[in-house]
Amino acid sequence: MNRSRTRRTLSPATSSGLVAVLCLFLAGVGGCRRAEVAMPVDTPPTAAQWQAFAARRVVFAHQSVGRNILGGVAGLAGAAGVDLPVTETRDGAAAPGIAHFAVGKNGDPLGKIRDFAAVMDGPAAGNADVALLKLCYIDFAGAADPAVVAAAYCDTLSHLQQRHPGTVFAAVTAPLTTVQSGPKAAIKRLLGRSPDGVAENARREAFNAVLRERFGPAGLLFDVAAIEGGGTDCLNPALTSDGGHLNDAGARFVAQRFVAFVAGTPLAGPGPRAP
Helix, strand or coil, X not given: CCCCCCCCCCCHHHHHHHHHHHHHHHHHCECCCCCCCCCCCCCCCXXXXXXXXXXXXXXXXXXXXXXXXXXXXXXXXXXXXCCXXXXXXXXXXXXXXXXXXXXXXXXXXXHHHHHHHHHHHCCCCCCCXXXXXXXXXXXXXXXXXXXXXXXXXXXXXXXXXXXXXXXXXXXXXXXXXXXXXXXXXXXXXXXXCCCCCHHHHHHHHHHHXXXXXXXXXXXXXXXXXXXXXXXXXXXXXXXXXXXXXXCHHXXXXXXXXXXXXXXXXXXXXXXXXXX
16 A cells, blocks of 8 residues: 655745754854954053053063063053063062063962962062962863862962062952854754863853952952953953964053053052052
8 A cells, every 4th residue: 555655844934044043043152141252442551550550560470371461561661652671580570660480380270379479488579569470271271179279379379468568469360261152162052061161261260259259359359351351251252363362452452451450559568659
């Protein structure tokens, strides 16, 4: 006996509509809650901020994103005609300007914290107005426990502040990265998996949340992550060329905020302050 088979086909209009919805879904799904990639508005430092910044002895411990920021600071200073010495040294800041050094090894945040303490208790002891330690986004890409790292970071800065009351120890949040988006990210979400960067940024923000609570109210937090994200949970793609490091525009943008922050940081003892 022959059995007839009925084939059901979608109408052209219905098929086109489903394709359109699927394309929009695949194109729009990503880790950042951002409607569009937009370049933040530049806010160059004022003359008063440059004056205060250039008169301070700053120690900045960092790795590669820190170099991006310092490159941006140097470019801004040159454009503004500001004489701002930037010296790579572990001996501290004997004169106004920025003394910076590569702290520890990437991927070992606790080692970086110990290295910073050793430098500030040793060669750089007592010869800085403001000292900052910035961990890197790569430090939270592995198995590091954000709570453990945050506790060690906060305790170390607190103890250093007690031992060196003439120096203000300011905290710096961990930078973020971009998050995978587009079709591959959409498929991962459909399969119940997170796009690349989501889990890593969550660990960074867990660390950052502790620093915000501990140092934010006192005005002693340079919030790199918030500057990079602009209210989202990942690095603005407009500020980077590789998903983690800052491009020229990103370095300039973060550097503007860095200058303003250091200039406005209340000093522990007598010294110039920004209006």
